[in-house]
Amino acid sequence: MITEASLDTLLMLGFSVLFTFILGLPLGILLFLSGKSQNVVLRTINTVVSFIVNIFRSIPFIILMVALIPIVREVFGTAIGVRGTIPPLVIAAAPFFARLVETSLREVDRGVIEAAQAMGANTWQIIYKVLLPEARAGLIAGTTITAVTLVSYTAMSGMIGGGGLGDLAIRYGYHRYELTIMIVAIIVLVVLVQLLQWIGDALVRRYTRK
Known part of the structure; x- marks a missing residue:
């Protein structure tokens, strides 16, 4: 049961991190660009x-x-298990990650951006050749924070049948008073978080510009 629950947690974590990155990165870039623009339309978009x-x-x-159970059930056919848990995980984490992306981009040296503009770079070139490479360490750190947060979210999803280690700990460790299963589930979650943090910190050190 521990092995199956661990695999379910890894599946939920992997897909939710992937889709959170896919949605949150462009959303964070949009927040950054529209927040610094003097254009009325872009400022309105930023506000909304x-x-x-x-x-x-x-x-x-x-x-x-x-709250999302009826919508998820209607769209994905189920609101429980791995399949039904991933959409709420992404919806919860993508805005959080977008703010981390926006913060990382704000930390990029303004002089580097102005230098790129002076050389004739357009907006997309500045994004992909200046902003993202310069903010890479911050983006990795933000992804690590988001992944660790999603681990706790997957555990909480067990309260309503979300599957994974959280569901196992609640159904067997709490409702059936099997303390050993709960302890093992907690240990696996702690090890997973420590591993994610270690990988993230190593990548941040690797890509931090001296």
Whole structure:
């Protein structure tokens, strides 16, 4: 049971991190670019997107997951297990990651951006050849933080049948009073978090510009 639950947790974590990155990265870039623009349309977009992002960041994950059950069941055919848990995980984590991306991009030296503009670089060239490479260490750190947060979210999803180690710990460790299973599930989660943090820290050190 521990092996199966661990694999379910890894599946939920892997797919949710992937889709969170795919959605959160462009959303964070949009927040950064529109926030610094003097264009009225872009400023309006920034206000609207920031408001939506802040709303989803304000809702506790367990409440968000319960609220999304009818929608997830309608779209994906189930609201429980690995398949039904990944959409709420992504919806909860993508706004969080977008803010981390925005913060990382703000830390890029303004002089580097101005130098690229002086050489005739357009907006997309500045994004892909200046902003993202310069903010790479911060983006890796943000991804690590998001992944660790998603580990705790996958555990919380066990409260409503989300599957994985959290579900195992609640169904067997809590409801059936099998303390050993709960302890083992907690140990596996702790090891997973430590491993993710170690990999993230190593990558940040590797790509930090001296």
